[in-house]
Amino acid sequence: MPPQKLYAGAKLRETRLQLQLTQKDFAAKLGVSLPYLNQMENNNRPLSTAVVLALAREFGMDVTELSAGDSERLVSDLREALADPLFASANPALPDLRLVGANAPGFARAFLDLHRAYRQAQEQLASLDEALGREDTTLRLSPWEEVRDFFHYCDNYIDAVDRAAEHFAARAKPGVDFMSHAAATLNDRKIALRFIAGEDLRRFDPARGVLELSAKASRATQAFQLAHQVALLTQNDLLDATLDLARFQSPEARAIAKIGLANYFAGAAMMPYRQFLAAAQDTRHDLETLAERFGASIEQVAHRLSTLQRPGAKGVPFFFVRVDQAGTITKRHSATRLQFARFGGACPLWNVHRAFETPGRFLRQMAETPDGMRYFCLALAVTKGGGAFHAPVRRYAIGLGCEINHANALVYADGMDLGREGGYDPIGISCRICERDNCHQRSVPPLERHLRIDPDHRKLLPYSIE
Structure with missing residues (x-):
């Protein structure tokens, strides 16, 4: 099988803009002509091996990112959105969606935001009686979904927060476990740590300078909640700067995202990147061994x-x-x-x-x-x-x-x-966009395919997919 050609125009253009280079200067550094660079940025030509090597040599780029990124996610999300009955008359081919995902990712995200707003509007209209009883019936995107997509399109990796957490963990004194190190950080800020029998996992009272953790929670949960509070207290400027770049559409989305970033810091501090990566490779990703070694739960390890x-x-x-x-x-x-x-x-x-x-x-x-x-x-x-x-x-x-x-x-x-x-x-x-025509667990017909119903012939499903 011949090697697959690499089209990465959007990523190439994004790299050039981040470096604040003109096409002429960028082409010179890559050793190609200006027209050739223009064709690559517009996906009219694939990236050559020489260009890929030049990107790694001149700019230290991780070339695996050229074939990764948002494109596959966008194509998957576009297919699901276009399977909505709203678009019954439109059936763009998969190659067309891949072109949109690769060449116009900003347009693809705007389309997905519009479709998500439409769905939410439909859901609110379906419960109009309840909505009329509220003072605020403004239609807007779900903050939860907005935050979910933020992490989704960041590859669930936030470099600045991850490195800050790794740096925090590295400051622990030799022989001091993570909980003690985090508690000492609070103590330096005149904050007392107490374990209580209440139902709340974590409660911080800044006026009294007291952080309370549930005594009923597991050791891994206590460590995670402690690290979460450390993030809010010691990394607030970093978290806010990251949130500023995200430009969330509502205060609720920003608040949810801040919790998510603090959670990210907590997991990364408990399982510092380089140390955890080496352990994962050494143990061949044995979740139980990693959980024991880092004092984390299996779920925390899997997410990390x-x-x-x-x-x-x-x-x-x-x-x-x-x-x-x-x-x-x-x-x-x-x-x-x-x-x-x-x-x-x-x-x-x-x-x-x-x-x-x-x-x-x-x-x-x-x-x-x-x-x-x-x-x-x-x-x-x-x-x-x-x-x-x-x-x-x-x-x-x-x-x-x-x-x-x-x-x-x-x-x-x-x-x-x-x-x-x-x-x-x-x-x-999901069944809505799955192309399989012989699945015995199908719950609903695929919205992109035509159905044939024969009242005199019944198979496992009451219809056939054409």
Whole structure:
């Protein structure tokens, strides 16, 4: 098979603008002519090997970013949005969507924002009686979804915050564990740490100078909440600067994002980037061993693995997802080509749903998506108790996975025949946009395909997909 040509015009143009170079100066540094650079930036010609090497040599670019970035995510999101019945008369081909994602990512995001606003308007109109009873019926984007997309398109890696957390962890004195180091940081600021029997995980009273943590919470949760408060107290300027760059549309979105950034700092401080990456590679990504070594929960470790995307020092690109018992995705991120549905739940054929049947046991799965990509998937049910007999118990399933060519780097792939053609389960993103016509778990017809209904012939589904 001939090597795939690399079209990365948008990324090339973005790099040049960040360097504040004219096309003429940029072309000179890359050793190409001005017309040739113009053609590459407009995706009329692919990047040559010489240009890729020049980007790495002259500007220290991580060339793996040229084939990554937002394009695959945008294409996946565009396909799902265009599957809406609103666009029934429009059916752009997949190559056209890829052109939009590669050449006009700003337009693609604007279109997705518009569609999201439309969906929210429809949802509010559907409950008009309730809305009329409110004083504020202004239609606007969901702050939660806005923040979700912010992290989604940042590859779930925030470099400045990640490095600040790593620097904080490195300042710990030899032999001092993370909790003690974080508590000492609070003590330097005249803040006392107390453990209480209440239901709140964390409560900070700046007037009294007291941080209270739940005595019922696990050690990993206590450490995480402590690090979260440290982030708010010691990294406030950095967090605000990052939020300023994001330009959220509402105060609510900014407030939610600040919590997300503080959570990011907490995980990165507990599991410092270079130290954690080395341990992950050394243990072949054994979640239990990593959790024990870093005093974290398995969920915290799995989420941290999905953030190891530092340019020049990337780990295995993972996807990470958390699903509740109703099948709703409550956390999602993918550094792989696999993207999750923006609306609704995950594919029912995915092993993350079966994890609830075998709590405490890792489930392994080899899966293939309709585009022919193959993945190694790991799923585990997670229970979060309330610390008392009558306290509510929360149950989730977490999923972690990578493209099959990285599977041998995981201890969980040992003993599995990764080359067996019949060993891959067919999964999709969501039924609305899944192209498979023979899925026994399909819940709704695909919106991009025509249906044929024969009242005299019934198969597993009451329709056939054309």
